[in-house]
Amino acid sequence: GVQGAVNIQGEDQKKLDVVSNEVFSNCLRSSGRTGIIASEEEDVPVAVEESYSGNYIVVFDPLDGSSNIDAAVSTGSIFGIYSPNDECLADHGDDSTLDNIEQKCIVNVCQPGTNLLAAGYCMYSSSVIFVLTLGNGRFFLNLDPMYGEFVLTQEMSKYQSLERSIHSMKETTSSGMTS
Numbered sequence: 001g002v003q004g005a006v007n008i009q010g011e012d013q014k015k016l017d018v019v020s021n022e023v024f025s026n027c028l029r030s031s032g033r034t035g036i037i038a039s040e041e042e043d044v045p046v047a048v049e050e051s052y053s054g055n056y057i058v059v060f061d062p063l064d065g066s067s068n069i070d071a072a073v074s075t076g077s078i079f080g081i082y083s084p085n086d087e088c089l090a091d092h093g094d095d096s097t098l099d100n101i102e103q104k105c106i107v108n109v110c111q112p113g114t115n116l117l118a119a120g121y122c123m124y125s126s127s128v129i130f131v132l133t134l135g136n137g138r139f140f141l142n143l144d145p146m147y148g149e150f151v152l153t154q155e156m157s158k159y160q161s162l163e164r165s166i167h168s169m170k171e172t173t174s175s176g177m178t179s
Contacts, residue, residue, distance in 0.1 A: 036084075037060070
């Protein structure tokens with residue numbers, strides 16, 4: 001059901017959006033490796049408490065497609081991992097309303113995709129599929145329900161393509177279609 005709040009993208013937050021964001025955020029905060037986390041469900045990036053802090057910046061959408069939950073359509077999680085960066089390549093508006101920690105967080109998450117150390121997604125459906133890239137290829141893993149572990153099912157180099165083309169579009173934003 002709907003939580004009653006709206007996220008930074010203007011989308012109604014579902015209860016699962018809030019719960020999944022708490023789970024992701026808590027795991028990242030306590031990992032000892034993450035210094036800044038930025039979630040689609042939060043207004044601004046958040047610095048991890050110094051005693052638990054690490055060097056990595058993690059950007060994520062903990063439950064992408066949550067508007068599909070009521071229709072039993074698959075959802076997933078998307079993430080990217082960066083190293084700290086002192087140069088922000090985006091205009092983030094009026095700095096006067098932000099404190100120094102918030103400014104540092106925004107500067108560090110405003111990086112191009114070419115700076116990613118790792119990125120991936122996990123799709124939750126009749127099977128759970130996890131796709132990871134470390135920049136030099138893609139690793140496809142499936143959750144083995146019997147063992148509760150991910151099993152590597154396909155590895156592709158940077159230059160290999162999928163066996164068949166897979167295309168997806170948001171029909172309401174395709175040319176010739178209206179909402």
